[in-house]
Amino acid sequence: MKQKLDRTLGMYSALMISIGTMIGSAIFVLAGTSYDTAGPGASLAIFLAGIAAVFTGLSFAELVTVVPKAGGGYVYVKEATGNNIIGFICGWGFWLGYAMSCGLFALGFGNFINYIFPFIPQMTAAYLLVVYVAFTNIKGTKSSGTLQNVITTVLIALLLLYVIVGIFHIDMENQKPFTPHGMSGVFNAMGFLYMTYIGYGLITTASEEVIEPEKTIPKAIMISIAAVIFIKTSVFFIGSGILPWTQLVPEVTETPMIDTAVYIGGAAGGYLFAFAGILATLSSINTAVMASSRTSFAMARDQRLPSLFKTINRTTKTPVFSIIVTSIIVLIAVSIKDLEHISTVTSIFSLTGYSLVNVALMIFRQKKPELERKFKVPLYPLTPILGIAVNLFMIYQLAISDRIALIIAVAVIAVGILYYYLVMPRLKYASKGLSNVDIPEIKENKKVNRKNEIIIPVSNPDTADGLLNFGRKIAVAEKNTTVVPVKVNVFPDNLLTIADYDTMMQTMNVQDGIIQKLKAYENEPYMKPVLINSRDVFHAIMTVVKRERNPLVIMGWHGSGLVKYMHGNITYQMLQKAPADVGILKMADAKTEFKNILFPYGGGRYSKMTAKVVNRIANAYGARITLLNVVDRDEDIEETKEYLKNSAARFDQPTEIKVCSGGLVETVAGFSDSYDLIVVGASLDWGIQEVVTGFRTDKIMEQAKCSVLIVKSYDLFLQKKRIRGFINKTRKAIHQ
Secondary structure: OOOOOOOOEOHHHHHHHHHHHHHHHHHHOOHHHHHHHHHHHHHHHHHHHHHHHHHHHHHHHHHHHHOOOOOOHHHHHHHHHOOOHHHHHHHHHHHHHHHHHHHHHHHHHHHHHHHHOOOOOHHHHHHHHHHHHHHHHHHOHHHHHHHHHHHHHHHHHHHHHHHHHHHHHOOHHHHOOOOOOHHHHHHHHHHHHHHHHOHHHHHHHOHHHEOOHHHHHHHHHHHHHHHHHHHHHHHHHHHHHHOOHHHOOOOOOOOHHHHHHHHHHHHHHHHHHHHHHHHHHHHHHHHHHHHHHHHHHHHHHOOOOOHHHHOOOOOOOOOHHHHHHHHHHHHHHHHHOOHHHHHHHHHHHHHHHHHHHHHHHHHHHHHOOOOOOOOOOOOOOHHHHHHHHHHHHHHHHHHHHOHHHHHHHHHHHHHHHHHHHHOHHHHOOOOOOOOOOEEEOOOOOOOOOOOEEEEEEOOOHHHHHHHHHHHHHHHHHHOOEEEEEEEEEEOOOOOOOHHHHHHHHHHHHHOHHHHHHHHHHHHOOOEOOEEEEEOOHHHHHHHHHHHOOOEEEEEEOOOOHHHHHHHOOHHHHHHHHOOOEEEEEEOOOOOOOOOEEEEEOOOOHHHHHHHHHHHHHHHHHOOEEEEEEEEOOHHHHHHHHHHHHHHHOOOOOOEEEEEEEOOHHHHHHHHHHHOOEEEEEEOOOOOOOOOOOOOOHHHHHHHOOOEEEEEEOOOOOOOOHHHHHHHHHHHHHHHO
16 A cells, blocks of 8 residues: 655645754744843844755755655665665654753743743643644644644734734943854853754754645745744844843843843733743744654655654554654653753754755756756855854864764764664565555466465575575475466665665666576476566555465564564564465575474464475475474473374374473473474464564474474455454453
8 A cells, every 4th residue: 555645735834844943942942041141132043044954955955855764864874875874864863853852842831831830841841742742743744734833923913912022121331242152152052052953953843734835835934944944033133132142141030031022011011921931832843843853754665764753553654653653762862851962962963964965956966957946045066065164163062062963973873884784784675565556567478277386475585595496395295286476676766866776776687696596497397487567566566465375475484572573564564364274484594405304283274274384295205293382381291292193193294292391482492402393373363462473483483493384274254353352351351
């Protein structure tokens, strides 16, 4: 099924998303820190930060017309550099940076709520805000976008009212000296205030949800930056003109701007400004959660994060898992409760990513000059070069002023690099499809009158030979069975850029060896390979499974437990939905001859169904079968042996009996030294704690020293979800 985001955001919504985020943190969260760092010169710092933001903002405006995809800056860098470590680190920084910045907004929100309602603790209000915003974003982009429009419109009106009234209360003597800490203080303030302009980048992360993003977003970026520079600079200048800046620093007050509002409007002015602060922080966190979740969504779509991050809810059309994880990161940032370090770490992440965005623009201009651009950066290449220079300068300023934050930022990036090289290789063979359109390339011969088919999806060069030899051995022994190797070439959802095309070709080149191998099998009597070009691996494999008769699907095992199914859920989908017996095979050696098979046999319905597969394998290899049953008590051993003797008579090959007491996993793993293959039957109880994540089956896979085959046998009646649910409820009722 095609997964896509819903386009519901127009020009006004795009403007409100951008403006709302850029206004919030500077005025309502970081004003006191800004005055403490730069004195009245904070207004100059916020103005210069805005001018500096224009350079990178122009790069975003052009890039969104070239790559109108969800993910914003991460996607632009990834597309330009070829989806390598640079693109990953950019996405990693944006994802975590956006999420961590929400901690600032939530803490500010808590302060304003506590000001109006003193009986509500700051932290309680902050935590409740995070939960509320997560729910709103999960509900749907249209809902969160509408909320953003209302909040930001009211907020702008309140700030303009503050500016108009505040002009008549300015005392210019309060502005002297304008830069009490010198220009170094102004530049230091610029460093963390620049982070407050990230709103123009946030709207690009939702470009797949914006109507006509190539036209809408560039205009929204330019208009919003200009509007926000004016509002922020005016508010900062008026604030330090109403009261001396020394009365607005964190050591004196936690609500500096409210204090100025109280001075010009009394208690009502204070409450009104606190209400504006509530709207501002709510607006900022709402947008930042959206941006962070869309960045992780885009990374998962590129197999840089587990596939759960790209899962789109069918009803709300939102990436629910991405939103939940982002919200957890926000809760952690709120719990740390350190405005200074959080803002600096977030700024370092943002500045690093924005530097790379400017580099991405220059790469695109060189690699794809012919691409249509509905907006082009003026004064190229001077503009992106200035953007890079300004960003690097501010990173330097932050690094020398806050060493602890620098260490934290470097450590987080180091964790990302370790993840990239240690965890991501396991994603190599995970599903990448996003559509259900498949185009057969090699046509399979018309069906002959055969009894059985063994379907073997192949994608991993490390397991392909073992799987194919296993299937061929059975087919040759049975003579009326055909092996159908299935190779799916996965195409991206679209090919917007040269980077899309290059990535697709690299993937196809890696798999070229498998394709050539399958073509070589075309002339073998028992092998009928199928090559499919598709955007959805599962759909492509299912088209083959559904047209076969009595199929047995054999898939390779690529890892253990929940991590495997999070990273690529093709195996999980096949186990749940395929109308066929499905086996997951872990080969200790691709050339192993299975002469001794251990079959843990419980005697239930699924064990009996699995026994048919065991019998086929034993006949193919001429193998001896050992039926193993693990009992709870020693007194049950002899009785169980008698029961198993009747079962053993059903196998064609020599069979022996083993019955012992102990733990199932430990016992089976302990016997694995003496056998070539262990076959384990899996039931249809799709609980997260049982078969799928394999507290039993995967543990046997991990601990066994020989090859292991896990078989889920298909049952048309029991496969139905309602039937499974009824059986599970009945079992629970019995055990309670």
